[in-house]
Amino acid sequence: MEFMYSEKVQALQARVTQFMEEFIYPNETLYEEQLAAQKDRFGAIPPIKLELMQRAKEAGLWNLFLPDSTYGAGLTNLEYAPLCEIMGRSALAPEVFNCNAPDTGNMELLERYGTEQQKKQWLEPLLEGTIRSCFSMTEPDVASSDATNVEASIVRDGDEYVINGRKWWSSGAGDPRCTISIVMGKTNPDAPRHEQQSMILVPMDTPGLKIERMLPVFGYDDAPHGHAEITYTNVRVPVSNVIWEEGKGFAIAQGRLGPGRIHHCMRLIGAAERALEEMCKRVEARVAFGKPLAAQGIVQTWIAESRMEIEQARLLTLKAAYMMDTVGNKAAKQEIAMIKAVAPQMALNVIDRAIQAFGAKGVSDDTPLAFLWVQARTLRFADGPDEVHKAQIAKLELRKYATQKASVN
Amino acid sequence: MEFMYSEKVQALQARVTQFMEEFIYPNETLYEEQLAAQKDRFGAIPPIKLELMQRAKEAGLWNLFLPDSTYGAGLTNLEYAPLCEIMGRSALAPEVFNCNAPDTGNMELLERYGTEQQKKQWLEPLLEGTIRSCFSMTEPDVASSDATNVEASIVRDGDEYVINGRKWWSSGAGDPRCTISIVMGKTNPDAPRHEQQSMILVPMDTPGLKIERMLPVFGYDDAPHGHAEITYTNVRVPVSNVIWEEGKGFAIAQGRLGPGRIHHCMRLIGAAERALEEMCKRVEARVAFGKPLAAQGIVQTWIAESRMEIEQARLLTLKAAYMMDTVGNKAAKQEIAMIKAVAPQMALNVIDRAIQAFGAKGVSDDTPLAFLWVQARTLRFADGPDEVHKAQIAKLELRKYATQKASVN
């Protein structure tokens, strides 16, 4: 056992941190200002983001998430984790490094299951950062915590598939660069429960695909990225657009969510670190009732508990990453479920304390806290609600003794 | 002891409830749509609100908050509490009944401390609902949890006062009908600590008063009401605009906050009841993993704990109201501090569980939950952070034994 980051990782941490300090933090406000100045918040990307993306690419801090070394940086999960964490400190950062959801998940999916043609057409520009993508799975009418509930239909008609359904929370669909949607639907309602679904590539400009509205998240529109409600009405795409093959939708979803979940957790740890730092600075500078807030016992308790929760969540996340790298996503199932249940709640706790330390300023946009909190809150159900992960953890835990019992009989 | 609402109250509850069902709930969405359709969200009041205000006034459900029976409905705090609770169920409701912050607090303040002239000029149109007001106390540069920190200056110059300072979170200042601001500042930095401050009336169109920006709250602009950052630069008003007299600012603030705090708590209980109702309906209708969410143990735990927390918070709030009515705000100090610390956290717990039961829908604006949550969150620091209230409760509790000790010696 060994708790030091490798030298390779330490060097990368230093480079990412330096980039953050030099380019990200100083431009957070500018980005918001450029966005606010746009007539249509979904109409364009504030130029500073495009400029920073170019810089990151030139600095070689690009596509670090992708374990595949042809397309990506070839880092293991354990190596990527501490870098992803640093990016999570700013809502602006992940995309600057081309490491943002849902594009990362979509790129991994294409890299793993896509045909050569699909890779050429969609994966490569995504890796270049010239286009963006969305992921259309969740539906308003069914509980998507249970993926087999998906009801959109994908029906083969000659050389085409015809897609009908209503999706929402297709995040990223608001981006003017978004040109491709990965849609999950049912190709065969009569197949076994986990083989009814398929995933298919639908270009955003396909007739019948309509963005009905952009959904707010606690008042944030998250522009220009955005969370879209989309209707698919007799949308037709060539059969070659199916990913992997018919009936593999559920399997792909499972595969896609593993890395996606751990990336979210890494970023949440970074968000919590940022919040703790902001809180510490605030309470040292702010005076009430004759002494700095930092001298108050309850504030010290907040800081201590935040540090304790962050450290524990980080170690568990790193261990999950290590296991994914060494024994595989399946054997790491309990660990992945654990961090997905642990990290969002931990981040919410820490950020909420920081907000309280800031008072009214903390709920405005004068600090990054309010938006980080909102992002963390959505992750208590996005990619599976806490309750589903906990049920899974319990099932795996109980199995240890059930097996024992069985072997005794 | 007796736990039934009086017949008078029950009759009023029925009337308010019926109004809510007939006019408020069915128009919540329309209000949002009308607002969204405005070119400038702060430019006008969506007509449906004005129409509903008229209706409520005609129905005699108007100014119920004001204990004074000349100007208001003459209800005690205990009588008003269950009505205010019902209004708290919808973000749209309080103003429809002319019972919304900060106007209620400002009206009470004017009723209690205003001159006849001030009442005529400002209180009466406020009671009519024809103008709105804001309250300018909090400053960005100092911790306003400690009211003596206020730094804006109010300097007498002949027959005028000259006001200079920067305020923020002047809620309601965005409303186009807002014509008057009550400003707290220092008239005499050399007076004893609690007599340095004064409150003064400043018409919104006074030269030198400038709205710098509207502050968002977790992404919500709260338009057209809004939360303003305002600078006061050599703002001049006649000396007759001072409220009560010089040096009474802190005393007025204390008096203003008592009823204001309990109103917030009542509304929070209503918000929690709304959330619990929405959650119950949702979990009965929504199916995952083969059974309604309502059949899951963890969901039942959420419902039970919500009901337990709501009941307790309501009883404590009613008791505080009863004490304010019978022994006065000062003797009810510990109870007021308790409900102010209890109710926001209780509401946050309940609403958060409801959001989790709704998943992604719960953080959008398709339910009232996200906005109700945000409002509740701000009340963990608005009108005094939890920590200050708890310190106060502890001080009063410890005093029981300190007195004992003192009397022994």
Place this chain on the structure above:
Amino acid sequence: MEFMYSEKVQALQARVTQFMEEFIYPNETLYEEQLAAQKDRFGAIPPIKLELMQRAKEAGLWNLFLPDSTYGAGLTNLEYAPLCEIMGRSALAPEVFNCNAPDTGNMELLERYGTEQQKKQWLEPLLEGTIRSCFSMTEPDVASSDATNVEASIVRDGDEYVINGRKWWSSGAGDPRCTISIVMGKTNPDAPRHEQQSMILVPMDTPGLKIERMLPVFGYDDAPHGHAEITYTNVRVPVSNVIWEEGKGFAIAQGRLGPGRIHHCMRLIGAAERALEEMCKRVEARVAFGKPLAAQGIVQTWIAESRMEIEQARLLTLKAAYMMDTVGNKAAKQEIAMIKAVAPQMALNVIDRAIQAFGAKGVSDDTPLAFLWVQARTLRFADGPDEVHKAQIAKLELRKYATQKASVN
């Protein structure tokens, strides 16, 4: 609505409080010493307790729990609640006033369902305090959270019933004055699920009744009261010993538990008040790191949260009592379930904070805290675990909307 205790109650409160101060608190240590000096801790009752019982009887503070005015004091639940609370402040007190579990529950049961003969033989000496009783329901082999699980058999054989089974947690069976056990068992396994059980009176000296051992509770033997494991082997009693009639066991259990539960909650509130008082005195007197513990923010938070939790739990308990008095135990079902889930956890929170404020002293027997904590802990499952109460609360809550739904269709 009205939050003052009646004059009658205030007068009784004053008398009980005076008795506590004069006779109970000053003798807590003496009681423990007398008990410790006994060769057999279960062999006798420390004389001070018998002496205090005599005093309380003479003072007319006796059998206050019994609503029936022939046998008891004729107080309503609402009137008894604040008195029972005061008794709960000391583990020594309840029996001194003849208001201790399980005897109170057994007396109520006999008063309500017993024959004249049963009352004469068992109820009267219990009311006199000359004998004690136990309640034999829980069994080691089945989950007694579900009362229908009871497996002890009660089989009629001519003019006698023959009882066989193993019971545990028959509290009070250790007392040398304990002469009667109320046993729950199955008379008819083929009857409908809630009519299979009966309750029957079994004198402790009946052949075949054997106390196997006394069970400790977190190390406490709770002598001389004690918690017994008892085997019943071919125990024979006359048929006239059945209570009410065959098949009524479940119904009696439900009736017995209502008042029993609320008494527990009242006492828990008293225990929490005692703990808060001890904590306040301690932290004012104890100095660490240069200032009294009372000056530390975290300690103030403990005090404030304790006061907040106690007040809320008390109000809810009083409301439940009020409802039991006015609309009956059945209509008060949700309230009773709520206080049973709320009060033990509340008391545990408060007592645990007090223990922490005392450090090591708090886990010894130099303060009443450790024992009060242990008693409170057992009440998270005794008379129904929290989880069962919460499920019940949720069921009743959901029913509101289910009915609505049904009426819509």
Place this chain on the structure above:
Amino acid sequence: MEFMYSEKVQALQARVTQFMEEFIYPNETLYEEQLAAQKDRFGAIPPIKLELMQRAKEAGLWNLFLPDSTYGAGLTNLEYAPLCEIMGRSALAPEVFNCNAPDTGNMELLERYGTEQQKKQWLEPLLEGTIRSCFSMTEPDVASSDATNVEASIVRDGDEYVINGRKWWSSGAGDPRCTISIVMGKTNPDAPRHEQQSMILVPMDTPGLKIERMLPVFGYDDAPHGHAEITYTNVRVPVSNVIWEEGKGFAIAQGRLGPGRIHHCMRLIGAAERALEEMCKRVEARVAFGKPLAAQGIVQTWIAESRMEIEQARLLTLKAAYMMDTVGNKAAKQEIAMIKAVAPQMALNVIDRAIQAFGAKGVSDDTPLAFLWVQARTLRFADGPDEVHKAQIAKLELRKYATQKASVN
């Protein structure tokens, strides 16, 4: 970074586990029975324990705690941690492996600071397990969370020191084999605050040393080990009995507590694992309301949260151990404080859930849960209360930014 135990550790884990399964678990009840059968619970050691100690010594599973390879097993903290954890699964185990508090701390102290003579006389028989020791630091009259409060006096008089004071919670003093006490007291009240104290060896049979009483912990006497209140009245020992030298008491205490704290945390993790295992087995076997407890959502939540908390606390403890080994106890200060605040609360959470799953059985001694809970509870203040550790963590956290600020100016 690397999350696998080394092969060396894995081999030791297997051996300790096998010993536990073969000798410890099967004899837990026997140990309690032998103890209960003793006339004087403090009069002798139940023979099974002595027998098992012999076995462990023969198996080479002895003194694993001591990093020094001459006297001990030469394991690093990181290597010892997972073994200590396994021992923590049973209250019987630690001493069987000669790895129990306070002897381990005392042995380390002697090994590090003792003279050759002191080592020969006291360390060697302790390492052999033929004698036991106690640690006399805490005093009833002062807050020992602040070690400088210690008031016992140690005054030099010629070739002797004269000791006067009252100590309590001298754990282990009840053991008939206990022959030596390490006493902390003040040698020089005029020295700088952290140099006033000294530690000195006092044989238990020295005239003037009197065990006043054994203190219970939540009803447990913890015999024959015991927690003693001891008075030292004009106790005289030769000057050579001082440890290290005069004025080093505080420094030694700091050094002693580092490893002592981490050992406690390791054992707590084992206790939590044991509780989780017991809970899982119980809920699979126990049926209520028609299904196994394991099928209930709330029980699954308990299991999942327990697993999540255990994993995180273990990783943090291992990291602290790793840091102690690599950068030293001082640089690991924040980590040590964190695990000391995290592990007891984590263990309490897990054990409490297990108790609830067992109901009444869980608070009796029919499972190891009640005693494990009590041990864990004492560790929320023993060796420093949570609050002191959290204040320390916050101080170290805030220092990061204070330094920054300083360097900016």
